[in-house]
Amino acid sequence: MSAFDCLLPDSSEKFCGTCKSVKFSEEFHLRSTSKDGRAYTCKDCVKLYNKKRYIDQREHSILYGLCTEFSCDATIYFSSRLCEDHYYKKVSFGRMGSADYWSLLRDKAYEQKMLCAISGDDLIPGENMSLDHIKPESRYPHLRSERSNVQWVTKWVNIAKSNLDMDEFVKRCCNIASRHE
Numbered sequence: 001m002s003a004f005d006c007l008l009p010d011s012s013e014k015f016c017g018t019c020k021s022v023k024f025s026e027e028f029h030l031r032s033t034s035k036d037g038r039a040y041t042c043k044d045c046v047k048l049y050n051k052k053r054y055i056d057q058r059e060h061s062i063l064y065g066l067c068t069e070f071s072c073d074a075t076i077y078f079s080s081r082l083c084e085d086h087y088y089k090k091v092s093f094g095r096m097g098s099a100d101y102w103s104l105l106r107d108k109a110y111e112q113k114m115l116c117a118i119s120g121d122d123l124i125p126g127e128n129m130s131l132d133h134i135k136p137e138s139r140y141p142h143l144r145s146e147r148s149n150v151q152w153v154t155k156w157v158n159i160a161k162s163n164l165d166m167d168e169f170v171k172r173c174c175n176i177a178s179r180h181e
């Protein structure tokens with residue numbers, strides 16, 4: 001029996017060489033290539049390491065104008081922190097529930113000539129570009145992923161339109177305009 005065994009009276013415990021502490025075996029990832037079948041570093045340390053690596057890569061990407069999506073080194077798209085593909089994938093996932101519609105959203109933006117479908121203002125990805133559900137998501141949840149129900153608008157337009165459909169929104173804009181004539 002070595003001095004090391006004395007330190008670890010229970011065989012279900014293991015020493016993490018990174019944080020220098022004794023932990024239960026379950027707190028180490030399984031690794032078939034190691035002698036005891038467990039990783040050298042505990043799960044917490046692995047998590048911390050990955051997080052640091054992620055942050056380092058993100059900072060590097062921001063500094064050099066590269067996509068901040070992990071392991072992507074394409075150049076950024078307009079004012080966003082993502083490349084063109086990842087920009088549309090992120091919006092597609094966030095607004096339509098799946099990243100699958102990304103190329104459709106990209107094509108739509110170019111069909112609109114990068115102009116807001118409602119106000120005609122310039123759209124700048126990462127700055128003022130926003131995806132609108134023509135029939136609002138809150139009232140027509142089944143149309144969330146419907147390709148014909150989305151359009152690119154500027155952020156302020158999307159906020160003002162809120163849960164209105166096009167007719168209602170235009171009517172309100174007309175009411176506002178007539179009060180200020």
Ligand SMILES: [Zn+2]
Nearest residue numbers: 016019042045
């Ligand atoms: Zn550790």
Ligand SMILES: [Zn+2]
Nearest residue numbers: 067072083086
């Ligand atoms: Zn990317």
